[in-house]
Amino acid sequence: DAGITQSPRHKVTETGTPVTLRCHQTENHRYMYWYRQDPGHGLRLIHYSYGVKDTDKGEVSDGYSVSRSKTEDFLLTLESATSSQTSVYFCAISETGRHGYTFGSGTRLTVV
Amino acid sequence: DQQVKQNSPSLSVQEGRISILNCDYTNSMFDYFLWYKKYPAEGPTFLISISSIKDKNEDGRFTVFLNKSAKHLSLHIVPSQPGDSAVYFCAASSGNAGGTSYGKLTFGQGTILTVHP
Numbered sequence: 001d002a003g004i005t006q007s008p009r010h011k012v013t014e015t016g017t018p019v020t021l022r023c024h025q026t027e028n029h030r031y032m033y034w035y036r037q038d039p040g041h042g043l044r045l046i047h048y049s050y051g052v053k054d055t056d057k058g059e060v061s062d063g064y065s066v067s068r069s070k071t072e073d074f075l076l077t078l079e080s081a082t083s084s085q086t087s088v089y090f091c092a093i094s095e096t097g098r099h100g101y102t103f104g105s106g107t108r109l110t111v112v
Numbered sequence: 113d114q115q116v117k118q119n120s121p122s123l124s125v126q127e128g129r130i131s132i133l134n135c136d137y138t139n140s141m142f143d144y145f146l147w148y149k150k151y152p153a154e155g156p157t158f159l160i161s162i163s164s165i166k167d168k169n170e171d172g173r174f175t176v177f178l179n180k181s182a183k184h185l186s187l188h189i190v191p192s193q194p195g196d197s198a199v200y201f202c203a204a205s206s207g208n209a210g211g212t213s214y215g216k217l218t219f220g221q222g223t224i225l226t227v228h229p
Contacts, residue, residue: 035219042118042201043156043219058216090155100146101217103155 003027006091006104013111019078021107023091025071031094032074033101034058034066036087043090049074081111115139116204118220126228131189133223135202138183142204146217147176147187150199159200160187192227199224 004025013019023032034046035058045058047066055066063085065077078085088108092101117136125131133147143164148156162169162176162185169176175188189196203217 033216040221042116042221043203043217045216045218048216092155100148100158100161103157105153105155 004091004093004102004104006089006107008107009105010108011110013081013109015082015111016080019081019109021076021089021091021109023074023076023093023104025074025093027093027095027102028071029093029095030071031096032068033092033094034064034074034076035090035092036060037090037106038087046076046089078109081109083111085109086111113138114221115142116202116218116220118200118202118223120223121221122224122226124226124228125192127194128191131187131192131196131225131227133187133189133200133202133225135185135187135220136183137185137204139204139206139218140183141206142218144205145176145178145185146203146205147174148201148203148219149196150201150222156201189225192225194227194229197225197227 007022033048035043037043044060046060046064047058049055049068067075088106090106091104094101115138146161147159149159150156160171160174160176162178167178178185199222201222202220205217
């Protein structure tokens, strides 16, 4: 989507290795979010940020950490990847938090 | 616990007919509701929303209805078109403007809509 990019788009990694996914925005929006999408579960919030260096946990945060050192970048790190973290990860941004997010195109992560 | 539920995993309709997608929620603190549409290999895109002070919001072929007493919302698509075939997610949020929890969305599981020509 224009204004928000995720990298990489696809990644295969081995169990136990660290992985970092990047979300970059050019909209200068305050709020940024990381979600994962899994069959039967829809989209579940992992972590979110409401400003630079201000982050908080979502409903499925175990095994994940985030960092936001500048407005445009929100990083999601899997400290030690497990097979249960195989998923599609979406980043989203919002200016007000109230009128809908803009989502990135997603990162498909496979942990083998 | 699933605070937002879409109990129909899939829905199939004929082109030109009405599509009705349903969503139920349990958290009475939710005061803003949204629908998103998702095509394969793409991120979800915002479709339509409704505040809890309203019971209906319309945008072209899309109308969202909110029944607060039943904690139920629905999305009507009339007339349905083959290009509407996608996964539809409902989402809900609560919170005060500008607060740290503002805008956190809770999503349902999604409903796959297939519109046949």
